[in-house]
Amino acid sequence: MKFDFQYASDSLWNIESEQKERFASWNRFRGTVDIDLGELIGQLGWYFHATALWQGGGNLGAYLGLLTSPSGMSSENTCRLDSSWIEKRWLDERITARVGQFAGQDFYGDQHYAASFIFEPMGYALGNLFTTLESFDPPSTPAMEIRVVPIHNFYVKSMVAAAVRAPFSQNPTGLVPQFNGTPVSVSEIGFTPGKNASSVRAFDDVEGRKGYSGLYQFGASYNLGKFTSPTSAIPRSGNYLLYWMASQALWRVDPQEGKGLDATFAYDWSPPSLNRNYTMLTAGLRYNHCAFTTRCRWATCETT
Numbered sequence: 094m095k096f097d098f099q100y101a102s103d104s105l106w107n108i109e110s111e112q113k114e115r116f117a118s119w120n121r122f123r124g125t126v127d128i129d130l131g132e133l134i135g136q137l138g139w140y141f142h143a144t145a146l147w148q149g150g151g152n153l154g155a156y157l158g159l160l161t162s163p164s165g166m167s168s169e170n171t172c173r174l175d176s177s178w179i180e181k182r183w184l185d186e187r188i189t190a191r192v193g194q195f196a197g198q199d200f201y202g203d204q205h206y207a208a209s210f211i212f213e214p215m216g217y218a219l220g221n222l223f224t225t226l227e228s229f230d231p232p233s234t235p236a237m238e239i240r241v242v243p244i245h246n247f248y249v250k251s252m253v254a255a256a257v258r259a260p261f262s263q264n265p266t267g268l269v270p271q272f273n274g275t276p277v278s279v280s281e282i283g284f285t286p287g288k289n290a291s292s293v294r295a296f297d298d299v300e301g302r303k304g305y306s307g308l309y310q311f312g313a314s315y316n317l318g319k320f321t322s323p324t325s326a327i328p329r330s331g332n333y334l335l336y337w338m339a340s341q342a343l344w345r346v347d348p349q350e351g352k353g354l355d356a357t358f359a360y361d362w363s364p365p366s367l368n369r370n371y372t373m374l375t376a377g378l379r380y381n382h383c384a385f386t387t388r389c390r391w392a393t394c395e396t397t
Contacts, residue, residue, distance in 0.1 A: 097125040103164040117151030119167040143177035165216030174267035175231040186291040189240040198229040201279040205340040209379040225316040232260035235270045248290040251280040275318035284309045307341035323369045336361035355379040
């Protein structure tokens with residue numbers, strides 16, 4: 094059994110502004126529990142996960158009037174159970190099934206090097222995945238998923254979740270699953286040179302990027318519900334989104350370690366006839382050196 098408690102804050106302050114308030118701060122407390130039921134009650138291959146949070150403050154994206162938030166965290170004030178699920182793994186994790194309450198954007202279309210970047214499209218997931226009402230963190234919705242690793246460097250996974258247009262209001266506490274809205278299906282295939290596909294997890298860390306490893310993904314989401322186009326008030330049935338993502342180690346000081354240069358790229362597309370923001374492109378470089386990380390996105394860089 095593992096417990097994890099986190100506190101994170103994003104703050105913004107400017108010297109001069111047309112707005113009366115020049116300071117905004119977003120704060121999040123999160124608690125997570127992971128239980129290996131095989132060790133606890135002898136049910137080998139069974140696992141339980143739950144995470145809850147309190148978050149609140151100023152929405153930095155709305156404060157700046159931006160389409161893309163400068164924070165990978167800020168959304169709406171809430172205190173709720175984010176996600177919980179029961180998971181079963183077979184054949185040395187080559188087959189995994191999961192059912193419960195979780196977000197599609199935590200596992201599909203999320204950035205593999207997310208921990209290296211702080212602003213939303215690269216620090217979490219592509220910013221327009223909600224085009225098909227794919228669920229996101231923290232207002233997760235009921236979902237089920239299956240993942241298969243047929244060969245060492247290749248995986249296929251697919252999930253179905255409840256697609257809700259106002260996820261924060263339809264289930265404020267997250268404690269009782271709400272089976273409303275239309276189903277949205279999301280699927281992904283991935284190729285993982287330099288590592289075992291069964292070990293790939295969303296939001297990979299430095300340990301997982303040792304050597305010349307990489308991750309190449311293609312995914313698609315589809316929602317059969319009614320959608321209104323930007324140019325017409327008449328609803329149309331069905332909406333979809335396609336995405337392509339690539340993350341690759343380019344250079345290593347030691348071929349067996351993680352110190353060196355990584356690159357990441359992502360692009361998505363959905364029909365412009367149905368979606369005002371129908372495409373997004375991100376690209377970046379990540380240099381990991383000892384205790385600090387230099388992160389570059391287009392022409393701007395920052396060091397921590």
